[in-house]
Amino acid sequence: LESALRQLQEAQAQLVQSEKMASLGQLVAGVAHEINNPLSYVSNNVAVLDRDVRQVAAIMAEYRRHLGTPLPAAIREAEERIDLNYTLENLDRLLSSTRQGLQRVREIVAGLRDFSRIDEADRKSINPNDAVRATLEMVRYHVRHKGINLVVELGELPAIWCFAGKLNQVLLNIIMNAIQAVDSGATITVSSRVNAEGTEVSIAIADTGPGIPDTIRGK
Secondary structure (H helix, E strand, O other), X not given: OHHHHHHHHHHHHHHHHHHHHHHHHHHHHHHHHHXXXXXXXXXXXHHHHHHHHHHHXXXXXXXXXXXXXXXXXXXXXXXXXXXXXXXXXXXXXXXXXXXXXXXXXXXHHHHHHHHHHHXXXXXXXXXXXXXXXHHXXXXXXXXXXXXXXXXXXXXXXXXXXXXXXXXXXXXXXXXXXXXXXOOOXXXXXXXXXXXXXOOOEEEEEEEOOXXXXXHHHOO
16 A cells, blocks of 8 residues: 555656646747747847948948048037947947847747757657757856856767657756756866767766765665
């Protein structure tokens, strides 16, 4: 009876966890979708702005060249008021940093979409490195905020058949445990490799923290 009760409790816990993961997957997928909509038109607008602003700057340079020196007082005052020289010199840098920021948001959204596979019930063929990258995208803020040195050493891996969402969840749990256990300045290393025969894939997570206390290691 005790064994049957224990098995029933374990089955119930697995069912509850499965339902929680399905709900979380739907939530994450919805958030990614909502972010992706405005991101698309902002990205398009920036691309158009990049093109048009460069053309306007080129025309303005021609105007200044043909107007001669000195420029009319009203134009000089307007240029000084908006610091035109500085603006023209830094247009490339501003537009480049904006594009980089948008690309970073795209990567975050892609990570959310990948991670939302935790509600999938069927196995599928994936590259395990993709699961690692998606998980690291989820924890990147915590790594930076705590000042942790993250080392990623991913080997060339074949695709494997697995429950992709469950793999993501396992990786997230282990890496978050490592982040919470170490102090600022510690190193967390995530690596992957395939054996010489190409039949086994392994993912290793190590940290330079204090380790698991003996009193709870059995858990």
